[in-house]
Amino acid sequence: MALKRNAVFRGLKYRGGGPMLAWLLHRIGGLAILVFVGTHVLSSYFQYQLASELAQSINVIYESVYFQVVLYFFILFHVINGLRIIILDIFPQALEYQREATWLEWLIFIPIYGLTVFIMLQQHFSGG
Amino acid sequence: MSSRPAPQIGFSFEYLMWIFTRLSGCALYLLALVGFVSALVMGARTQMGVGDLMRWTFFPNSYHVVNTNVPDVDPGWMNAYWNTIQMLVIFFAITHGMNGLRVVIEDYVRRPWLRIFLRGLVFLLWLFMLIVATYVILTI
Numbered sequence: 001m002a003l004k005r006n007a008v009f010r011g012l013k014y015r016g017g018g019p020m021l022a023w024l025l026h027r028i029g030g031l032a033i034l035v036f037v038g039t040h041v042l043s044s045y046f047q048y049q050l051a052s053e054l055a056q057s058i059n060v061i062y063e064s065v066y067f068q069v070v071l072y073f074f075i076l077f078h079v080i081n082g083l084r085i086i087i088l089d090i091f092p093q094a095l096e097y098q099r100e101a102t103w104l105e106w107l108i109f110i111p112i113y114g115l116t117v118f119i120m121l122q123q124h125f126s127g128g
Numbered sequence: 129m130s131s132r133p134a135p136q137i138g139f140s141f142e143y144l145m146w147i148f149t150r151l152s153g154c155a156l157y158l159l160a161l162v163g164f165v166s167a168l169v170m171g172a173r174t175q176m177g178v179g180d181l182m183r184w185t186f187f188p189n190s191y192h193v194v195n196t197n198v199p200d201v202d203p204g205w206m207n208a209y210w211n212t213i214q215m216l217v218i219f220f221a222i223t224h225g226m227n228g229l230r231v232v233i234e235d236y237v238r239r240p241w242l243r244i245f246l247r248g249l250v251f252l253l254w255l256f257m258l259i260v261a262t263y264v265i266l267t268i
């Protein structure tokens with residue numbers, strides 16, 4: 001699809017609301033997961049097969065709890081939003097309820113993410 | 129305004145990848161559930177933290193549990209069962225992800241020759257990641 005206008009900047013003016021935010025986070029999260037998994041697989045290979053120190057410092061970033069909290073946000077959102085997309089693709093008659101589905105998805109996401117991150121941080125700070 | 133050709137009815141690559149993305153998403157859900165439940169059955173509740181369990185669920189690799197209180201990583205956490213799950217996760221996740229990358233590129237790249245070139249690059253990256261991930265799993 002060749003666009004004559006800049007997709008990113010003009011797109012931000014589109015007031016798509018909740019569903020557009022979900023689409024955006026899903027796409028950004030997907031790319032973030034790709035970058036993370038790609039670099040993590042490569043740096044693990046270099047660290048364990050070739051004993052590279054650079055690879056080890058990259059993996060140290062990935063082991064930090066703060067990185068994991070941010071990454072987990074994108075992973076969990078991509079996972080839950082993905083399920084919503086799959087369900088709406090199998091039952092297209094539910095597409096009228098796109099906005100409600102998006103609210104429901106956040107309602108599911110926030111407790112799971114909040115609880116997990118709370119436990120992760122608590123275990124990190126209490127020497128777990 | 130030049131646009132890519134409209135999708136045709138019938139089995140095309142686009143259609144099959146669209147279906148595959150949904151199916152691989154469900155498969156990854158099942159594999160994550162299996163990994164999560166199996167880890168708890170193997171005693172993860174008392175042997176590791178929530179972050180470690182999340183890491184294991186995301187990808188069940190023995191290296192993800194070496195810094196935990198697991199008494200013996202081998203053989204409970206690294207055997208043929210887990211190798212099979214890892215290979216399935218690798219295949220579904222990498223193909224799912226590379227297809228997603230292809231969709232994003234096709235959405236934003238305007239020039240046709242660059243799109244075709246990047247599509248080829250994504251295919252090579254897919255092949256490369258499958259091979260490297262398989263090698264890392266089966267030899268470490």
